Amino acid sequence: MKSISFDIAAVILLVILLGSYFLRKMTKGISNSIVIGITVIYIIAACFDIAAVTLDNRHSTDLSALYTAHAGYLFTHFLGAPLHLAYVISLTDTWHLLKKKKWMQVLLILPFPVMIGLFVMNAGNYLIFSVENGYTRGPWFGFLYMATLYYVAFDIAYLVKYRKLFTFVKMLSISTVIPLSVAAMVVQMLHPKLIIEMFCGAVGLMIVSTGIQRAEDYIDTFTQCMKMSAYVYDMKRTLSIGKHVRTIMINLGNFQSVQAMVGFDAGMEVLRKVADKLQDIDKKMRGHADLYYLDNGRFRIVFTESHFQKVEGIAEAMNAALKEPIDMNGQSVNLMPFVVLAYYPDEFKTFRALMAFGADFHQRNPYTGKVLLASDIFDKTQLNIRNNIDRIIDRALANNSFEVYYQPIYAVSEGRFISAEALLRLNDPEYGFISPEALIVAAEQNGAIHKIGEYVFEKVCQFIASEEFRNLQLDYIEVNLSMAQIMHSDLPEKYLAIMDKYHVTSEQINLEITETAAAYEQEVMMQNLDRLTQAGINFSLDDYGTGYSNMSRMIHLPLKIIKLDKSFVSEENTKKVWIFLKNTVKMLKDMDMEIVVEGVETQEMLDAFSDLQCDFIQGYFFSKPIPQKEFVAFISRANKA
Ligand code: C2E
Ligand code: MG
Ligand code: MG
Numbered sequence: 001m002k003s004i005s006f007d008i009a010a011v012i013l014l015v016i017l018l019g020s021y022f023l024r025k026m027t028k029g030i031s032n033s034i035v036i037g038i039t040v041i042y043i044i045a046a047c048f049d050i051a052a053v054t055l056d057n058r059h060s061t062d063l064s065a066l067y068t069a070h071a072g073y074l075f076t077h078f079l080g081a082p083l084h085l086a087y088v089i090s091l092t093d094t095w096h097l098l099k100k101k102k103w104m105q106v107l108l109i110l111p112f113p114v115m116i117g118l119f120v121m122n123a124g125n126y127l128i129f130s131v132e133n134g135y136t137r138g139p140w141f142g143f144l145y146m147a148t149l150y151y152v153a154f155d156i157a158y159l160v161k162y163r164k165l166f167t168f169v170k171m172l173s174i175s176t177v178i179p180l181s182v183a184a185m186v187v188q189m190l191h192p193k194l195i196i197e198m199f200c201g202a203v204g205l206m207i208v209s210t211g212i213q214r215a216e217d218y219i220d221t222f223t224q225c226m227k228m229s230a231y232v233y234d235m236k237r238t239l240s241i242g243k244h245v246r247t248i249m250i251n252l253g254n255f256q257s258v259q260a261m262v263g264f265d266a267g268m269e270v271l272r273k274v275a276d277k278l279q280d281i282d283k284k285m286r287g288h289a290d291l292y293y294l295d296n297g298r299f300r301i302v303f304t305e306s307h308f309q310k311v312e313g314i315a316e317a318m319n320a321a322l323k324e325p326i327d328m329n330g331q332s333v334n335l336m337p338f339v340v341l342a343y344y345p346d347e348f349k350t351f352r353a354l355m356a357f358g359a360d361f362h363q364r365n366p367y368t369g370k371v372l373l374a375s376d377i378f379d380k381t382q383l384n385i386r387n388n389i390d391r392i393i394d395r396a397l398a399n400n401s402f403e404v405y406y407q408p409i410y411a412v413s414e415g416r417f418i419s420a421e422a423l424l425r426l427n428d429p430e431y432g433f434i435s436p437e438a439l440i441v442a443a444e445q446n447g448a449i450h451k452i453g454e455y456v457f458e459k460v461c462q463f464i465a466s467e468e469f470r471n472l473q474l475d476y477i478e479v480n481l482s483m484a485q486i487m488h489s490d491l492p493e494k495y496l497a498i499m500d501k502y503h504v505t506s507e508q509i510n511l512e513i514t515e516t517a518a519a520y521e522q523e524v525m526m527q528n529l530d531r532l533t534q535a536g537i538n539f540s541l542d543d544y545g546t547g548y549s550n551m552s553r554m555i556h557l558p559l560k561i562i563k564l565d566k567s568f569v570s571e572e573n574t575k576k577v578w579i580f581l582k583n584t585v586k587m588l589k590d591m592d593m594e595i596v597v598e599g600v601e602t603q604e605m606l607d608a609f610s611d612l613q614c615d616f617i618q619g620y621f622f623s624k625p626i627p628q629k630e631f632v633a634f635i636s637r638a639n640k641a
Pocket of ligand 1: 422437440481482542566599600618
């Protein structure tokens with residue numbers, strides 16, 4: 001007697017699973033459809049199996065019923081392996097690659113005609129099984145298992161080839177299915193009375209559904225769109241498998257103020273309504289897009305190649321729909337949707353470039369109310385630089401092509417140049433001059449900032465140690481520190497070691513930190529400042545007046561010099577601005593700090609700020625930042641005069 005208990009358990013488990021897919025809204029997308037397909041096929045297979053075993057146990061003589069039950073079970077059961085492979089392929093999202101490889105398609109389909117042939121011929125010559133004298137296996141029965149193993153081999157090949165696309169847990173969940181079903185097959189072969197294959201299949205599906213198809217990982221509960229994490233994962237995968245997508249990027253420019261106006265809950269309701277509108281339009285216009293909600297009113301709608309021709313129309317429709325006011329309990333809310341079409345990876349070669357662009361295009365461009373192309377609002381060379389910044393920085397470090405320029409700083413009371421600011425320069429062989437701001441931001445993101453910072457510092461120390469420098473009779477050189485550097489605990493030891501190497505004293509160095517960095521309450525930063533101050537190094541606060549300074553924090557930082565930002569140096573300054581400047585200078589002096597004015601370009605401004613009793617002046621009026629050689633010549637000449 002064979003027992004059907006495992007099969008019944010399998011059916012119960014599978015029906016519960018199937019219900020859970022719908023309750024958890026895991027019905028969209030190919031991989032979800034395939035999982036649903038497998039579950040349904042397994043339920044059918046288990047039911048055929050229950051029928052077949054029951055008939056066998058009763059020694060039924062109804063040959064056609066027996067035949068149908070066994071054939072139905074064997075065939076649906078065989079479908080499990082190719083469906084599992086289809087699932088793995090859809091997880092890697094490589095269907096488009098398969099489309100191009102005819103021979104692969106042939107290989108994958110091959111067992112099907114053989115199988116169908118065998119089932120057809122089985123009716124006459126019992127190649128697979130017969131039911132004449134009870135159920136017995138035929139000489140070709142093993143082929144069923146061979147076909148299964150054939151697909152398992154492809155499964156393994158895919159998982160190995162695309163292993164980088166899976167996290168450890170995902171890899172584990174998807175690959176345990178393979179040993180599980182192979183083990184079940186072996187047990188079944190050895191003990192034909194123990195009917196456990198379907199039960200093992202159900203358990204395998206459950207592992208997949210809890211380990212991989214986890215809605216909570218992907219779905220944003222407010223908007224029902226996919227989450228930022230899914231976007232990051234999908235976009236990185238798109239790049240790594242060489243797929244091309246078009247994306248409608250929607251940033252609601254005024255979302256923050258809308259939320260401040262209507263409150264948090266209603267703000268989320270607005271987002272939900274926006275998501276509904278987008279979803280509706282995509283459905284109506286059959287874009288079959290993936291919708292993501294990132295954060296702060298940013299939506300992404302991603303299209304695959306077969307729907308490219310609809311993207312522009314859909315973008316227009318979405319833009320029009322979002323411009324209509326949304327009714328929130330009688331209050332009408334107007335949104336400011338910035339809608340941009342971007343091609344990826346055609347326009348954005350790296351995921352980082354895509355994210356950097358998407359973060360703030362609505363802040364960098366005026367609101368036009370029109371659908372824009374990413375390439376239109378993004379300067380091509382800037383885009384290329386952003387796309388290739390890693391390579392540009394690596395190349396510059398390898399070829400030693402970073403340069404340090406110096407801009408003289410003039411002491412008003414002494415009537416001579418007493419110092420200079422070291423500024424980074426890069427002339428890239430491919431892109432030409434690249435602004436230090438762009439470089440520093442990119443270098444902070446990819447971590448190269450530490451190497452670049454040390455490079456600049458070493459060049460400066462080398463210069464200070466030189467004979468030429470001694471003759472110039474300058475007091476010190478100012479060197480910029482970026483945010484990322486100040487937050488790094490290695491900074492003091494590295495910098496002090498470099499100074500040691502060139503016998504540079506602490507009075508010869510002044511480090512500039514920016515106002516934004518100074519506003520951070522951060523332990524490592526404070527330790528770094530303390531350590532360097534103890535070593536005798538002075539600090540300047542750069543770009544004073546541009547960031548949001550936290551006055552109480554600033555007062556407690558060990559600052560010797562404040563650099564007034566160049567935005568204060570203007571012929572158009574109103575009377576109020578001058579009053580503000582006069583009092584700022586007085587306040588800083590009372591606090592025993594020295595003042596540098598940056599960006600002085602004219603005699604008028606020089607006079608104005610000298611009258612205010614500012615200590616030092618830096619700007620194009622005296623000199624632009626210039627290469628070391630020119631700088632030496634410039635100062636020598638000026639000192640003589
Ligand atoms: P910053 O430290 O405020 O440097 C002053 C900037 O003002 C320099 O721009 C300088 O060329 C410019 N400038 C000086 N005088 C005038 C003037 O009269 N008129 C005008 N319009 N501009 C003037 P630059 O060299 O493009 O550097 C931009 C920023 O890049 C710097 O601002 C600094 O924040 C950063 N940076 C430059 N070199 C380095 C470096 O080695 N390390 C770090 N971390 N940042 C650097
Ligand atoms: Mg500076
Ligand atoms: Mg500055």
